[in-house]
Amino acid sequence: MIRSVGVPVVALAVFTAIWEFVVWANGWPDFVMASPSDLPAAYARFWELFLTGAWQTLWRTVAGLVLAVIVGLLLGMIMGFSRIMRDALYPLLVGFNAIPKATLVPVLALLFIGQHDFNTVMMAFLISFFPIAVSVGIGLSTLEPEYRDILRSLGASKVTIFWKIALPKTLPEFFGALKVSVTLAFIGTNLVEIVSPHGRGLGALFLSGQTNSNYPLMFAVLIALAVLGIALYYAVVWLEKTFAGWAERKG
Amino acid sequence: MNGTGSESPASSPMKPLIEIKGVRHAYRTPAGPLPVLDGLELSVPEGEFCAVVGPSGCGKSTLTRLVAGLMKPDAGEVWLSGERVTSPRKTVGMAFQNPVLLEWRTILDNVILPLEIVAPRMPRRDRVARAEELLAMVGLDGFEDKRPSELSGGMRQRASLCRSIVHKPSVLILDEPFGALDNFTREDLWQTMRDLRAAEPFTTILITHDLRESVFLGDQVVVLSGRPARTQYVMDVDLPPDRDLDVLFEPKVGDMLHILRDQIKVAQGRASEAAA
Numbered sequence: 001m002i003r004s005v006g007v008p009v010v011a012l013a014v015f016t017a018i019w020e021f022v023v024w025a026n027g028w029p030d031f032v033m034a035s036p037s038d039l040p041a042a043y044a045r046f047w048e049l050f051l052t053g054a055w056q057t058l059w060r061t062v063a064g065l066v067l068a069v070i071v072g073l074l075l076g077m078i079m080g081f082s083r084i085m086r087d088a089l090y091p092l093l094v095g096f097n098a099i100p101k102a103t104l105v106p107v108l109a110l111l112f113i114g115q116h117d118f119n120t121v122m123m124a125f126l127i128s129f130f131p132i133a134v135s136v137g138i139g140l141s142t143l144e145p146e147y148r149d150i151l152r153s154l155g156a157s158k159v160t161i162f163w164k165i166a167l168p169k170t171l172p173e174f175f176g177a178l179k180v181s182v183t184l185a186f187i188g189t190n191l192v193e194i195v196s197p198h199g200r201g202l203g204a205l206f207l208s209g210q211t212n213s214n215y216p217l218m219f220a221v222l223i224a225l226a227v228l229g230i231a232l233y234y235a236v237v238w239l240e241k242t243f244a245g246w247a248e249r250k251g
Numbered sequence: 252m253n254g255t256g257s258e259s260p261a262s263s264p265m266k267p268l269i270e271i272k273g274v275r276h277a278y279r280t281p282a283g284p285l286p287v288l289d290g291l292e293l294s295v296p297e298g299e300f301c302a303v304v305g306p307s308g309c310g311k312s313t314l315t316r317l318v319a320g321l322m323k324p325d326a327g328e329v330w331l332s333g334e335r336v337t338s339p340r341k342t343v344g345m346a347f348q349n350p351v352l353l354e355w356r357t358i359l360d361n362v363i364l365p366l367e368i369v370a371p372r373m374p375r376r377d378r379v380a381r382a383e384e385l386l387a388m389v390g391l392d393g394f395e396d397k398r399p400s401e402l403s404g405g406m407r408q409r410a411s412l413c414r415s416i417v418h419k420p421s422v423l424i425l426d427e428p429f430g431a432l433d434n435f436t437r438e439d440l441w442q443t444m445r446d447l448r449a450a451e452p453f454t455t456i457l458i459t460h461d462l463r464e465s466v467f468l469g470d471q472v473v474v475l476s477g478r479p480a481r482t483q484y485v486m487d488v489d490l491p492p493d494r495d496l497d498v499l500f501e502p503k504v505g506d507m508l509h510i511l512r513d514q515i516k517v518a519q520g521r522a523s524e525a526a527a
Contacts, residue, residue, distance in 0.1 A: 144349070144351065146347045146349055146351045147351050147353075149316075149319070149321060149345060149347075150345060150351055150364070150365075150414070151364075151365075151368060152321060152339055153319040153320070153321060153339050153343055153344075153345045153424075154339060154340075154341050154343070154365055154368045154369055154418075155338070155339040155340060155341055155368070156368045160368065164364070164367070165353065168353070168355045169353075169355075171355075244355075246354055246355040246398060247354065247355075
């Protein structure tokens with residue numbers, strides 16, 4: 001307990017101290033580089049904006065991630081159970097994943113003009129469904145035939161085999177992918193918030209800090225984003241422990 | 252059929268529970284059809300234990316999938332309990348070399364799994380009672396709530412055996428279940444298998460590479476030829492059903508093993524060595 005809480009706290013303190021020291025030693029003023037001691041003032045002054053921004057960023061990320069889980073699972077199931085569909089979909093998905101998502105911001109903005117929340121959720125979804133689809137697809141297609149045969153030899157339906165064996169067996173891979181996807185979805189949300197005009201959320205707050213040359217505000221936003229990202233990540237870790245804790249080896 | 256002989260000509264008066272007649276099967280590969288079975292004959296009376304041996308890759312596992320109804324043969328017929336097999340049936344149990352236990356379930360819930368399919372309305376209390384009875388029989392009482400990863404290979408295989416018979420199948424198909432175990436554990440499991448057989452009413456097909464295993468457990472030993480496999484030789488094992496491991500040191504059993512070994516050499520296409 002002391003180690004699992006103490007070590008990260010000490011690491012955080014050391015990091016903050018080094019940051020403070022580097023800014024102080026170089027004699028950088030506020031408008032070049034903010035130091036940690038500038039941040040509390042920024043939080044105190046803009047706390048309302050931080051709360052609404054964080055909420056907007058959070059719910060749109062989670063909404064995009066939920067979409068990514070649903071679509072990723074469906075695509076993964078399609079690719080996992082049908083060789084033809086795998087051959088057909090795989091190059092498409094890889095190609096789509098290779099496109100820098102920043103280029104899609106104007107596309108989405110034109111397609112769904114003014115639908116800011118929708119655009120942001122879409123981007124969070126588009127950037128994050130790929131790892132889920134691939135890992136579920138691979139998990140299902142590499143299921144050893146004996147696992148299927150223990151139920152198939154009793155005349156169990158494909159649906160039963162999926163729920164009782166294939167799905168639980170794939171859960172560890174699924175959560176591994178979800179840990180990647182949650183960070184990606186978060187990046188997708190912020191991308192839209194920063195790039196598109198009249199944005200909302202923490203990304204827009206960052207942009208306004210930039211416009212006003214308020215460096216402490218910008219850094220305060222970055223730290224807030226990091227904290228939110230950590231919270232999201234550990235939420236997934238908690239889900240994994242709850243639903244796929246059996247995959248963890250003890251000792 | 253050349254080479255099909257038996258040690259004691261007295262055949263069982265009972266109607267065979269498992270019957271395979273003239274089965275032929277080939278897999279479709281990019282290089283053309285690959286015949287694996289050609290002229291397979293097998294007949295196992297109710298309650299008997301049939302051990303099938305043969306060279307590696309001769310199609311023994313294909314045989315298990317045909318009996319389980321997981322595949323249909325290109326030609327020939329598979330009959331179980333007087334019904335022609337065309338699809339999987341609830342009266343079959345299977346166990347493999349890999350125990351394939353579900354890691355997210357406890358040992359008890361792994362054993363119960365087939366009952367969830369075969370007897371969906373059976374009360375949980377009855378399922379647990381049945382699983383506990385079997386686990387006690389194989390010496391796994393006290394391990395009901397453990398996960399498979401906490402058990403040794405031999406214990407996992409015991410749990411897998413329990414799962415294969417928990418729904419009281421009339422046919423038990425064993426595909427080298429003891430193949431990956433060390434020798435001492437394997438002999439322990441042979442005895443467990445013998446005791447289960449005495450307590451439970453299944454008819455068994457056991458695929459194995461181990462001739463001692465085939466003689467210790469089998470009422471008949473069927474030798475398959477090399478690929479494509481046909482029934483090359485059938486030996487009736489004339490030993491009491493409650494045989495002890497010491498039986499393997501009897502001269503009579505030594506002779507049986509010798510004959511089987513020669514038959515395997517013939518199956519491998521090394522007949523000249525067998526004659527020596």
